[in-house]
Protein backbone atom coordinates (compact mmCIF):
# COMPACT_ATOMS: atom_id res chain seq x y z
CA UNK A 1 0.00 0.00 0.00
CA UNK A 2 1.35 3.38 -0.99
CA UNK A 3 -0.61 6.59 -0.81
CA UNK A 4 -2.71 7.95 1.96
CA UNK A 5 -3.47 5.90 5.02
CA UNK A 6 -7.18 5.05 4.64
CA UNK A 7 -7.90 5.96 8.23
CA UNK A 8 -6.45 9.44 8.11
CA UNK A 9 -7.70 11.35 5.12
CA UNK A 10 -5.35 14.07 3.94
CA UNK A 11 -8.38 16.28 3.51
CA UNK A 12 -8.39 16.55 7.31
CA UNK A 13 -5.23 18.64 7.22
CA UNK A 14 -5.86 22.00 8.77
CA UNK A 15 -3.70 25.03 8.17
CA UNK A 16 -2.14 26.49 11.29
CA UNK A 17 -2.27 30.26 11.22
CA UNK A 18 0.16 31.19 13.97
CA UNK A 19 3.03 28.81 13.24
CA UNK A 20 4.65 26.94 10.32
CA UNK A 21 3.25 23.67 8.95
CA UNK A 22 4.76 20.81 10.96
CA UNK A 23 5.60 17.53 9.30
CA UNK A 24 7.26 14.53 10.90
CA UNK A 25 9.13 11.87 8.95
CA UNK A 26 8.59 8.42 10.42
CA UNK A 27 9.62 4.85 9.66
CA UNK A 28 11.74 1.96 10.83
CA UNK A 29 15.50 2.11 11.47
CA UNK A 30 17.15 2.38 8.04
CA UNK A 31 13.95 3.40 6.23
CA UNK A 32 15.58 6.52 4.74
CA UNK A 33 14.32 9.29 6.96
CA UNK A 34 17.63 11.17 6.92
CA UNK A 35 17.76 11.08 3.10
CA UNK A 36 14.31 12.62 2.83
CA UNK A 37 15.18 15.32 5.35
CA UNK A 38 18.44 16.00 3.50
CA UNK A 39 16.56 16.30 0.20
CA UNK A 40 14.24 19.01 1.55
CA UNK A 41 16.87 20.80 3.64
CA UNK A 42 17.81 23.30 0.92
CA UNK A 43 14.29 24.26 -0.05
CA UNK A 44 13.45 27.90 0.77
CA UNK A 45 11.21 28.44 3.77
CA UNK A 46 11.81 24.96 5.17
CA UNK A 47 13.59 24.23 8.42
CA UNK A 48 14.71 20.65 8.90
CA UNK A 49 15.52 18.99 12.19
CA UNK A 50 17.55 15.80 11.75
CA UNK A 51 17.54 13.38 14.66
CA UNK A 52 19.99 14.50 17.41
CA UNK A 53 21.88 11.23 17.41
CA UNK A 54 25.13 12.99 18.35
CA UNK A 55 23.53 14.20 21.58
CA UNK A 56 22.63 10.59 22.42
CA UNK A 57 26.11 9.38 21.54
CA UNK A 58 27.84 11.85 23.80
CA UNK A 59 25.95 13.03 26.83
CA UNK A 60 28.71 14.30 29.05
CA UNK A 61 30.93 11.50 27.72
CA UNK A 62 28.26 8.77 27.88
CA UNK A 63 27.28 7.00 24.66
CA UNK A 64 23.64 6.27 25.45
CA UNK A 65 22.99 4.55 22.12
CA UNK A 66 25.83 2.15 22.79
CA UNK A 67 24.59 1.50 26.33
CA UNK A 68 21.11 0.85 24.96
CA UNK A 69 22.16 -1.93 22.60
CA UNK A 70 24.80 -3.34 24.94
CA UNK A 71 22.06 -4.25 27.46
CA UNK A 72 18.64 -3.20 26.29
CA UNK A 73 16.80 -4.37 29.43
CA UNK A 74 19.05 -2.35 31.68
CA UNK A 75 19.30 0.83 29.61
CA UNK A 76 16.07 1.19 27.67
CA UNK A 77 14.36 3.41 30.19
CA UNK A 78 17.41 5.67 30.58
CA UNK A 79 17.73 6.03 26.83
CA UNK A 80 14.03 6.63 26.34
CA UNK A 81 13.87 9.34 29.02
CA UNK A 82 16.65 11.25 27.30
CA UNK A 83 15.32 10.73 23.77
CA UNK A 84 11.97 12.04 24.95
CA UNK A 85 13.60 15.19 26.35
CA UNK A 86 15.63 15.83 23.18
CA UNK A 87 12.59 15.33 20.96
CA UNK A 88 10.52 17.65 23.13
CA UNK A 89 13.20 20.35 22.95
CA UNK A 90 13.33 20.07 19.17
CA UNK A 91 9.60 19.86 18.55
CA UNK A 92 8.92 22.97 20.62
CA UNK A 93 11.68 25.02 18.95
CA UNK A 94 10.27 28.25 17.51
CA UNK A 95 11.13 28.75 13.83
CA UNK A 96 14.44 30.56 13.32
CA UNK A 97 13.04 32.88 10.65
CA UNK A 98 9.76 34.69 10.31
CA UNK A 99 9.67 33.53 6.67
CA UNK A 100 9.70 29.83 7.61
CA UNK A 101 6.63 28.06 6.31
CA UNK A 102 7.48 24.44 7.17
CA UNK A 103 9.21 22.69 10.07
CA UNK A 104 10.25 19.14 9.19
CA UNK A 105 11.24 16.73 11.96
CA UNK A 106 12.97 13.36 11.89
CA UNK A 107 10.70 11.34 14.19
CA UNK A 108 8.62 12.92 16.94
CA UNK A 109 7.60 12.84 20.59
CA UNK A 110 4.53 10.94 19.39
CA UNK A 111 6.79 8.30 17.78
CA UNK A 112 8.60 7.90 21.05
CA UNK A 113 5.39 7.22 22.89
CA UNK A 114 3.56 5.03 20.39
CA UNK A 115 6.41 3.06 18.84
CA UNK A 116 9.47 2.65 21.01
CA UNK A 117 7.85 2.90 24.44
CA UNK A 118 4.88 0.78 23.41
CA UNK A 119 7.03 -1.87 21.78
CA UNK A 120 9.46 -2.03 24.71
CA UNK A 121 6.63 -2.49 27.18
CA UNK A 122 4.90 -5.10 25.05
CA UNK A 123 8.06 -7.13 24.62
CA UNK A 124 8.91 -7.03 28.33
CA UNK A 125 11.96 -4.77 27.95
CA UNK A 126 10.34 -1.94 29.88
CA UNK A 127 8.94 -2.44 33.38
CA UNK A 128 5.31 -1.41 33.92
CA UNK A 129 6.40 1.32 36.36
CA UNK A 130 8.82 2.85 33.82
CA UNK A 131 6.18 2.59 31.10
CA UNK A 132 3.66 4.44 33.29
CA UNK A 133 6.15 7.20 34.15
CA UNK A 134 7.10 7.73 30.50
CA UNK A 135 3.43 7.86 29.63
CA UNK A 136 2.74 10.39 32.37
CA UNK A 137 5.54 12.59 30.99
CA UNK A 138 4.05 12.28 27.52
CA UNK A 139 0.56 13.23 28.70
CA UNK A 140 1.97 16.21 30.58
CA UNK A 141 3.93 17.36 27.53
CA UNK A 142 0.92 17.00 25.25
CA UNK A 143 -1.26 19.03 27.57
CA UNK A 144 1.25 21.78 28.40
CA UNK A 145 3.41 22.16 25.27
CA UNK A 146 2.42 22.62 21.66
CA UNK A 147 3.73 19.41 20.09
CA UNK A 148 0.96 19.09 17.50
CA UNK A 149 1.86 17.80 14.04
CA UNK A 150 0.00 18.60 10.82
CA UNK A 151 1.25 15.67 8.73
CA UNK A 152 3.17 12.44 9.17
CA UNK A 153 5.12 11.02 6.22
CA UNK A 154 5.42 7.29 6.83
CA UNK A 155 8.34 5.66 5.02
CA UNK A 156 6.85 2.19 5.00
CA UNK A 157 9.32 -0.62 4.63
CA UNK A 158 9.78 -4.36 4.94
CA UNK A 159 11.79 -5.35 8.03
CA UNK A 160 14.15 -7.61 6.03
CA UNK A 161 14.99 -4.75 3.63
CA UNK A 162 15.83 -2.24 6.36
CA UNK A 163 17.70 -4.89 8.32
CA UNK A 164 20.05 -5.39 5.35
CA UNK A 165 20.50 -1.62 5.02
CA UNK A 166 21.23 -1.26 8.70
CA UNK A 167 23.84 -4.03 8.51
CA UNK A 168 25.40 -2.51 5.40
CA UNK A 169 25.85 0.96 6.94
CA UNK A 170 27.68 -0.64 9.90
CA UNK A 171 26.85 1.92 12.59
CA UNK A 172 28.94 0.42 15.42
CA UNK A 173 26.23 0.67 18.11
CA UNK A 174 23.72 -1.19 15.91
CA UNK A 175 25.83 -4.24 15.13
CA UNK A 176 23.98 -6.35 17.72
CA UNK A 177 20.46 -5.34 16.61
CA UNK A 178 18.45 -8.39 15.50
CA UNK A 179 15.94 -8.69 12.67
CA UNK A 180 13.31 -9.54 15.29
CA UNK A 181 13.73 -6.08 16.85
CA UNK A 182 13.06 -4.39 13.49
CA UNK A 183 10.05 -6.67 12.95
CA UNK A 184 8.61 -5.56 16.28
CA UNK A 185 9.32 -1.91 15.50
CA UNK A 186 7.63 -2.35 12.13
CA UNK A 187 4.54 -3.75 13.85
CA UNK A 188 4.42 -0.83 16.27
CA UNK A 189 4.62 1.66 13.38
CA UNK A 190 1.84 -0.22 11.58
CA UNK A 191 -0.36 -0.23 14.64
CA UNK A 192 0.27 3.45 15.27
CA UNK A 193 -0.15 4.74 11.71
CA UNK A 194 -2.07 2.22 9.63
CA UNK A 195 -4.92 1.11 11.89
CA UNK A 196 -7.59 2.84 13.88
CA UNK A 197 -6.64 0.73 16.84
CA UNK A 198 -7.41 2.75 19.99
CA UNK A 199 -7.16 5.90 17.88
CA UNK A 200 -3.44 6.16 18.64
CA UNK A 201 -2.87 8.67 15.86
CA UNK A 202 -5.13 11.49 14.71
CA UNK A 203 -2.65 13.19 12.36
CA UNK A 204 -3.06 12.70 8.57
CA UNK A 205 -0.55 10.18 7.19
CA UNK A 206 1.11 10.10 3.76
CA UNK A 207 2.60 6.68 3.03
CA UNK A 208 5.65 6.25 0.77
CA UNK A 209 7.19 2.95 -0.30
CA UNK A 210 10.61 2.90 1.38
CA UNK A 211 11.70 -0.48 0.01
CA UNK A 212 12.64 1.19 -3.27
CA UNK A 213 16.07 2.45 -4.31
CA UNK A 214 17.17 5.98 -3.46
CA UNK A 215 16.56 7.11 -7.07
CA UNK A 216 13.04 5.69 -7.02
CA UNK A 217 12.13 7.23 -3.71
CA UNK A 218 13.37 10.63 -4.86
CA UNK A 219 10.70 10.35 -7.58
CA UNK A 220 8.13 9.77 -4.84
CA UNK A 221 9.36 12.89 -3.01
CA UNK A 222 8.93 14.92 -6.18
CA UNK A 223 5.46 13.61 -6.95
CA UNK A 224 4.32 14.26 -3.38
CA UNK A 225 6.26 17.47 -2.76
CA UNK A 226 3.26 19.74 -2.36
CA UNK A 227 1.55 17.34 0.01
CA UNK A 228 4.71 16.85 2.09
CA UNK A 229 5.15 20.60 2.44
CA UNK A 230 1.50 21.24 3.22
CA UNK A 231 0.89 23.29 0.04
CA UNK A 232 -1.62 20.87 -1.44
CA UNK A 233 -4.46 19.99 0.88
Ligand code: DGT
Pocket residue numbers: 027028029030031032033034035051053065068076079080083107111112116174
Ligand atom coordinates in the same frame (compact mmCIF):
# COMPACT_ATOMS: atom_id res chain seq x y z
P1 DGT B 1 17.15 6.39 8.60
O1 DGT B 1 17.61 7.72 8.13
O2 DGT B 1 15.70 6.13 8.27
O3 DGT B 1 18.09 5.30 8.21
O4 DGT B 1 17.12 6.51 10.18
P2 DGT B 1 18.17 6.12 11.25
O5 DGT B 1 18.23 4.65 11.39
O6 DGT B 1 19.45 6.87 11.06
O7 DGT B 1 17.48 6.76 12.51
P3 DGT B 1 16.48 6.14 13.58
O8 DGT B 1 15.49 7.19 13.95
O9 DGT B 1 15.87 4.91 13.11
O10 DGT B 1 17.36 5.98 14.89
C1 DGT B 1 18.75 5.92 15.01
C2 DGT B 1 19.04 4.93 16.14
O11 DGT B 1 18.43 5.36 17.35
C3 DGT B 1 18.50 3.54 15.87
O12 DGT B 1 19.42 2.59 16.35
C4 DGT B 1 17.22 3.48 16.65
C5 DGT B 1 17.48 4.39 17.80
N1 DGT B 1 16.30 5.13 18.27
C6 DGT B 1 15.78 6.27 17.77
N2 DGT B 1 14.75 6.71 18.51
C7 DGT B 1 14.60 5.79 19.50
C8 DGT B 1 13.73 5.68 20.60
O13 DGT B 1 12.84 6.51 20.84
N3 DGT B 1 13.91 4.59 21.39
C9 DGT B 1 14.86 3.64 21.17
N4 DGT B 1 14.94 2.60 21.98
N5 DGT B 1 15.70 3.72 20.15
C10 DGT B 1 15.57 4.79 19.33
